[in-house]
Amino acid sequence: MGAADVVPGVSGGTIAFISGIYEELITSINNVNLSLLKTLRTEGLRAFWIKLNGNFLLALLLGIGISVLSLAKLISWLMENQPIPLWSFFFGLVVASILLVGKEIKKWNLAAILILILGAAIAFYITQLPPSENSESLPYLFFSGALAICAMILPGISGAFILVLLGSYKTVLDAVHERDLQIIATVGLGAIFGLLSFAKLLKWMFTHYKNLTLALLTGFILGSLNKIWPWKEVLETKMFGEKIITIKDQNISPFSFDGDSQLISAIILAILGFSLIFILEKLAAKK
Numbered sequence: 619m620g621a622a623d624v625v626p627g628v629s630g631g632t633i634a635f636i637s638g639i640y641e642e643l644i645t646s647i648n649n650v651n652l653s654l655l656k657t658l659r660t661e662g663l664r665a666f667w668i669k670l671n672g673n674f675l676l677a678l679l680l681g682i683g684i685s686v687l688s689l690a691k692l693i694s695w696l697m698e699n700q701p702i703p704l705w706s707f708f709f710g711l712v713v714a715s716i717l718l719v720g721k722e723i724k725k726w727n728l729a730a731i732l733i734l735i736l737g738a739a740i741a742f743y744i745t746q747l748p749p750s751e752n753s754e755s756l757p758y759l760f761f762s763g764a765l766a767i768c769a770m771i772l773p774g775i776s777g778a779f780i781l782v783l784l785g786s787y788k789t790v791l792d793a794v795h796e797r798d799l800q801i802i803a804t805v806g807l808g809a810i811f812g813l814l815s816f817a818k819l820l821k822w823m824f825t826h827y828k829n830l831t832l833a834l835l836t837g838f839i840l841g842s843l844n845k846i847w848p849w850k851e852v853l854e855t856k857m858f859g860e861k862i863i864t865i866k867d868q869n870i871s872p873f874s875f876d877g878d879s880q881l882i883s884a885i886i887l888a889i890l891g892f893s894l895i896f897i898l899e900k901l902a903a904k905k
Contacts, residue, residue, distance in 0.1 A: 619682050619685070620681060620682035620683065621633075621685045629777070629842070630770055631772050631773040634771070634773075636715045636719070636898055636899065637898050638899070639678070641824060642671070642674060643678070646670070646674055646675055648817050649670055654666060654669060657669050700880075701848070702848045702849065705848035706885070706891070707890060707891040709843065709888055710889060710891030710892035711894060711895055712839060712842065712843060713843070713888075714892040714894075715839055715895055716840050718895055719832060719835060719836045720836045722832050723836065724829055725829050729830060729833075730829060730833040733830050733834050734833040734840070735837065737833070737835065739837075740841065741837065741839075741841025741842045742844050744780075745841070745844045754801075758786070759790070759801060759805050760807060761808060762780075762781060762786035762808065763804070763807070763809040763812065764808040764812030764815075765812060766778070766780045767808075767809040767810075768816040771817070771820075772835070772838060773835045773838055773839050844869065847869045849870050849871065850870065851867060851870050852867045
Protein backbone atom coordinates (compact mmCIF):
# COMPACT_ATOMS: atom_id res chain seq x y z
CA MET A 619 0.00 0.00 0.00
CA GLY A 620 2.87 2.37 0.79
CA ALA A 621 4.51 1.75 -2.58
CA ALA A 622 1.22 2.34 -4.39
CA ASP A 623 0.47 5.56 -2.46
CA VAL A 624 3.83 7.01 -3.54
CA VAL A 625 2.67 6.84 -7.18
CA PRO A 626 0.05 9.49 -8.11
CA GLY A 627 -2.76 7.66 -9.90
CA VAL A 628 -2.40 4.32 -8.09
CA SER A 629 -4.52 3.71 -4.97
CA GLY A 630 -3.33 1.98 -1.81
CA GLY A 631 -6.94 0.79 -1.48
CA THR A 632 -6.46 -1.37 -4.57
CA ILE A 633 -3.51 -3.14 -2.94
CA ALA A 634 -5.49 -3.61 0.30
CA PHE A 635 -8.28 -5.23 -1.67
CA ILE A 636 -6.15 -7.63 -3.70
CA SER A 637 -4.12 -8.70 -0.65
CA GLY A 638 -7.34 -9.72 1.12
CA ILE A 639 -7.24 -7.19 3.99
CA TYR A 640 -9.70 -4.56 2.70
CA GLU A 641 -12.76 -5.52 4.75
CA GLU A 642 -10.67 -5.98 7.90
CA LEU A 643 -9.14 -2.54 7.30
CA ILE A 644 -12.59 -0.93 7.01
CA THR A 645 -13.82 -2.78 10.13
CA SER A 646 -10.72 -1.76 12.12
CA ILE A 647 -11.14 1.91 11.15
CA ASN A 648 -14.77 1.67 12.31
CA ASN A 649 -13.54 0.44 15.70
CA VAL A 650 -11.97 3.86 16.33
CA ASN A 651 -14.67 5.68 18.30
CA LEU A 652 -15.40 7.14 21.75
CA SER A 653 -16.31 3.72 23.18
CA LEU A 654 -12.62 2.80 22.83
CA LEU A 655 -11.75 5.36 25.51
CA LYS A 656 -14.40 3.87 27.79
CA THR A 657 -12.92 0.40 27.21
CA LEU A 658 -9.44 1.72 28.04
CA ARG A 659 -10.71 3.30 31.28
CA THR A 660 -12.86 0.39 32.48
CA GLU A 661 -11.18 -2.74 31.09
CA GLY A 662 -7.55 -1.70 30.67
CA LEU A 663 -4.97 -1.49 27.90
CA ARG A 664 -5.18 -5.13 26.74
CA ALA A 665 -8.96 -4.99 26.09
CA PHE A 666 -8.52 -1.60 24.40
CA TRP A 667 -5.81 -2.99 22.08
CA ILE A 668 -7.88 -6.07 21.16
CA LYS A 669 -11.00 -3.98 20.43
CA LEU A 670 -8.90 -1.60 18.30
CA ASN A 671 -7.42 -4.58 16.40
CA GLY A 672 -4.11 -2.96 17.30
CA ASN A 673 -1.77 -5.69 16.02
CA PHE A 674 -3.33 -5.47 12.54
CA LEU A 675 -3.26 -1.65 12.38
CA LEU A 676 0.28 -1.43 13.80
CA ALA A 677 1.63 -4.00 11.31
CA LEU A 678 -0.16 -2.22 8.44
CA LEU A 679 1.04 1.28 9.38
CA LEU A 680 4.62 0.05 9.91
CA GLY A 681 4.54 -1.63 6.49
CA ILE A 682 3.22 1.52 4.80
CA GLY A 683 5.71 3.74 6.62
CA ILE A 684 8.75 1.56 5.84
CA SER A 685 7.66 1.22 2.20
CA VAL A 686 7.16 4.96 1.74
CA LEU A 687 10.51 5.81 3.36
CA SER A 688 12.46 3.14 1.47
CA LEU A 689 10.75 3.33 -1.94
CA ALA A 690 9.75 7.01 -2.30
CA LYS A 691 13.09 8.13 -3.76
CA LEU A 692 13.39 5.06 -6.02
CA ILE A 693 9.85 5.42 -7.39
CA SER A 694 10.29 9.20 -7.87
CA TRP A 695 13.48 8.48 -9.84
CA LEU A 696 11.75 5.79 -11.93
CA MET A 697 8.82 8.14 -12.68
CA GLU A 698 11.26 10.74 -14.03
CA ASN A 699 13.71 8.42 -15.82
CA GLN A 700 11.83 5.17 -16.61
CA PRO A 701 8.11 6.12 -16.64
CA ILE A 702 6.96 3.60 -19.27
CA PRO A 703 8.29 0.44 -17.54
CA LEU A 704 7.04 1.71 -14.15
CA TRP A 705 3.52 2.51 -15.38
CA SER A 706 3.47 -0.79 -17.30
CA PHE A 707 4.14 -2.68 -14.05
CA PHE A 708 1.26 -0.89 -12.30
CA PHE A 709 -0.99 -1.28 -15.36
CA GLY A 710 -0.51 -5.07 -15.26
CA LEU A 711 -1.07 -5.05 -11.52
CA VAL A 712 -4.34 -3.10 -11.79
CA VAL A 713 -5.67 -5.22 -14.71
CA ALA A 714 -5.13 -8.35 -12.60
CA SER A 715 -6.84 -6.71 -9.64
CA ILE A 716 -9.95 -6.07 -11.78
CA LEU A 717 -10.19 -9.83 -12.43
CA LEU A 718 -9.55 -10.61 -8.78
CA VAL A 719 -12.11 -8.17 -7.36
CA GLY A 720 -14.62 -9.07 -10.09
CA LYS A 721 -14.28 -12.72 -9.11
CA GLU A 722 -15.59 -11.82 -5.63
CA ILE A 723 -18.93 -10.71 -7.13
CA LYS A 724 -21.05 -13.77 -6.37
CA LYS A 725 -24.16 -12.81 -8.31
CA TRP A 726 -24.02 -11.13 -11.72
CA ASN A 727 -27.31 -9.47 -12.60
CA LEU A 728 -28.47 -6.30 -14.35
CA ALA A 729 -28.03 -4.18 -11.20
CA ALA A 730 -24.43 -5.37 -10.70
CA ILE A 731 -23.56 -4.70 -14.36
CA LEU A 732 -25.10 -1.19 -14.26
CA ILE A 733 -23.31 -0.35 -10.99
CA LEU A 734 -20.00 -1.58 -12.45
CA ILE A 735 -20.48 0.62 -15.53
CA LEU A 736 -21.41 3.58 -13.29
CA GLY A 737 -18.28 3.10 -11.15
CA ALA A 738 -16.07 2.88 -14.25
CA ALA A 739 -17.68 6.02 -15.72
CA ILE A 740 -17.18 7.99 -12.48
CA ALA A 741 -13.52 6.97 -12.17
CA PHE A 742 -12.86 7.69 -15.86
CA TYR A 743 -14.54 11.12 -15.54
CA ILE A 744 -12.40 11.97 -12.48
CA THR A 745 -9.19 11.11 -14.37
CA GLN A 746 -10.25 13.51 -17.16
CA LEU A 747 -10.92 16.52 -14.90
CA PRO A 748 -8.53 19.50 -15.13
CA PRO A 749 -6.86 20.61 -11.85
CA SER A 750 -8.39 23.55 -10.00
CA GLU A 751 -6.51 26.72 -9.12
CA ASN A 752 -4.55 26.61 -5.86
CA SER A 753 -6.63 27.37 -2.76
CA GLU A 754 -5.45 28.29 0.74
CA SER A 755 -8.87 28.60 2.43
CA LEU A 756 -8.83 26.53 5.64
CA PRO A 757 -12.41 25.16 5.29
CA TYR A 758 -11.58 24.17 1.69
CA LEU A 759 -8.35 22.46 2.84
CA PHE A 760 -10.33 20.56 5.52
CA PHE A 761 -12.73 19.41 2.76
CA SER A 762 -9.74 18.50 0.52
CA GLY A 763 -8.16 16.36 3.26
CA ALA A 764 -11.47 14.55 3.85
CA LEU A 765 -11.96 13.79 0.13
CA ALA A 766 -8.33 12.78 -0.48
CA ILE A 767 -8.31 10.23 2.35
CA CYS A 768 -11.62 8.78 1.11
CA ALA A 769 -10.04 8.35 -2.33
CA MET A 770 -6.97 6.77 -0.77
CA ILE A 771 -8.98 3.89 0.74
CA LEU A 772 -11.14 3.51 -2.37
CA PRO A 773 -9.67 1.02 -4.86
CA GLY A 774 -8.81 2.70 -8.16
CA ILE A 775 -8.68 6.36 -7.11
CA SER A 776 -5.50 8.07 -5.87
CA GLY A 777 -5.64 10.50 -2.93
CA ALA A 778 -2.68 12.54 -4.25
CA PHE A 779 -4.44 12.90 -7.60
CA ILE A 780 -7.59 14.20 -5.85
CA LEU A 781 -5.49 16.88 -4.11
CA VAL A 782 -4.14 17.96 -7.52
CA LEU A 783 -7.69 18.11 -8.92
CA LEU A 784 -8.94 20.18 -5.98
CA GLY A 785 -6.04 22.64 -6.27
CA SER A 786 -4.74 21.82 -2.79
CA TYR A 787 -1.63 19.82 -3.76
CA LYS A 788 0.82 22.76 -3.82
CA THR A 789 -0.59 24.25 -0.60
CA VAL A 790 -0.21 20.94 1.25
CA LEU A 791 3.25 20.33 -0.24
CA ASP A 792 4.44 23.84 0.74
CA ALA A 793 2.95 23.46 4.24
CA VAL A 794 4.91 20.23 4.77
CA HIS A 795 8.16 21.83 3.54
CA GLU A 796 7.65 25.02 5.57
CA ARG A 797 6.21 23.15 8.59
CA ASP A 798 3.04 25.25 8.55
CA LEU A 799 1.29 23.52 11.45
CA GLN A 800 -2.03 25.33 10.94
CA ILE A 801 -2.48 24.00 7.40
CA ILE A 802 -1.07 20.55 8.25
CA ALA A 803 -3.45 20.27 11.24
CA THR A 804 -6.44 21.43 9.14
CA VAL A 805 -5.79 18.89 6.39
CA GLY A 806 -5.04 16.20 9.00
CA LEU A 807 -8.32 16.83 10.85
CA GLY A 808 -10.17 16.71 7.53
CA ALA A 809 -8.48 13.40 6.73
CA ILE A 810 -9.44 11.92 10.13
CA PHE A 811 -13.05 13.12 9.73
CA GLY A 812 -13.23 11.76 6.17
CA LEU A 813 -11.65 8.43 7.08
CA LEU A 814 -13.90 7.73 10.08
CA SER A 815 -17.13 8.83 8.39
CA PHE A 816 -16.42 7.21 5.01
CA ALA A 817 -15.33 3.94 6.63
CA LYS A 818 -18.75 3.76 8.33
CA LEU A 819 -20.47 4.16 4.95
CA LEU A 820 -18.27 1.47 3.37
CA LYS A 821 -18.86 -0.89 6.29
CA TRP A 822 -22.63 -0.37 5.96
CA MET A 823 -22.44 -0.99 2.19
CA PHE A 824 -20.44 -4.21 2.67
CA THR A 825 -22.91 -5.42 5.32
CA HIS A 826 -26.11 -4.71 3.37
CA TYR A 827 -25.10 -4.60 -0.33
CA LYS A 828 -21.84 -6.51 -0.58
CA ASN A 829 -22.38 -7.71 -4.16
CA LEU A 830 -23.24 -4.24 -5.51
CA THR A 831 -20.41 -2.65 -3.50
CA LEU A 832 -17.91 -5.07 -5.05
CA ALA A 833 -19.31 -4.25 -8.50
CA LEU A 834 -18.90 -0.52 -7.81
CA LEU A 835 -15.31 -0.95 -6.59
CA THR A 836 -14.48 -3.12 -9.62
CA GLY A 837 -15.85 -0.32 -11.81
CA PHE A 838 -13.67 2.25 -10.02
CA ILE A 839 -10.54 0.18 -10.69
CA LEU A 840 -11.56 -0.39 -14.34
CA GLY A 841 -12.15 3.34 -14.92
CA SER A 842 -8.78 4.25 -13.39
CA LEU A 843 -6.87 2.33 -16.12
CA ASN A 844 -7.13 5.45 -18.28
CA LYS A 845 -4.92 7.31 -15.79
CA ILE A 846 -2.12 4.73 -15.69
CA TRP A 847 -1.80 3.82 -19.39
CA PRO A 848 2.02 3.88 -19.87
CA TRP A 849 2.23 5.71 -23.21
CA LYS A 850 1.09 9.32 -23.01
CA GLU A 851 1.61 12.54 -24.91
CA VAL A 852 1.97 15.46 -22.48
CA LEU A 853 -0.10 18.45 -23.62
CA GLU A 854 0.24 20.78 -20.62
CA THR A 855 2.28 20.90 -17.40
CA LYS A 856 2.27 23.12 -14.32
CA MET A 857 4.74 23.83 -11.51
CA PHE A 858 3.56 22.80 -8.02
CA GLY A 859 6.33 24.00 -5.71
CA GLU A 860 9.45 22.23 -6.94
CA LYS A 861 7.49 19.56 -8.81
CA ILE A 862 6.30 19.66 -12.41
CA ILE A 863 2.86 18.03 -12.61
CA THR A 864 1.21 16.99 -15.87
CA ILE A 865 -2.25 18.55 -15.90
CA LYS A 866 -3.27 17.55 -19.41
CA ASP A 867 -2.20 14.56 -21.49
CA GLN A 868 -3.63 11.99 -23.85
CA ASN A 869 -3.13 8.26 -24.25
CA ILE A 870 -1.35 7.17 -27.41
CA SER A 871 -0.37 3.88 -29.02
CA PRO A 872 3.10 2.52 -28.10
CA PHE A 873 3.79 2.31 -31.84
CA SER A 874 3.17 6.04 -32.32
CA PHE A 875 5.32 6.98 -29.33
CA ASP A 876 8.09 9.43 -30.17
CA GLY A 877 11.40 7.69 -29.47
CA ASP A 878 12.13 4.31 -27.87
CA SER A 879 8.78 2.93 -26.71
CA GLN A 880 10.54 0.32 -24.48
CA LEU A 881 7.84 -2.10 -25.63
CA ILE A 882 9.63 -5.33 -24.64
CA SER A 883 10.52 -4.18 -21.12
CA ALA A 884 7.00 -2.72 -20.74
CA ILE A 885 5.37 -6.05 -21.65
CA ILE A 886 7.68 -8.00 -19.30
CA LEU A 887 6.95 -5.66 -16.39
CA ALA A 888 3.20 -5.65 -17.10
CA ILE A 889 3.23 -9.48 -16.96
CA LEU A 890 5.28 -9.29 -13.74
CA GLY A 891 2.75 -6.89 -12.18
CA PHE A 892 -0.14 -9.07 -13.37
CA SER A 893 1.47 -12.21 -11.90
CA LEU A 894 2.31 -10.52 -8.59
CA ILE A 895 -1.39 -10.04 -7.82
CA PHE A 896 -2.15 -13.76 -8.08
CA ILE A 897 0.95 -14.60 -5.99
CA LEU A 898 -0.36 -12.15 -3.34
CA GLU A 899 -3.79 -13.78 -3.53
CA LYS A 900 -2.34 -17.25 -2.96
CA LEU A 901 -0.29 -15.99 0.01
CA ALA A 902 -3.40 -14.29 1.47
CA ALA A 903 -5.44 -17.49 0.99
CA LYS A 904 -2.80 -19.55 2.83
CA LYS A 905 -2.94 -17.13 5.77
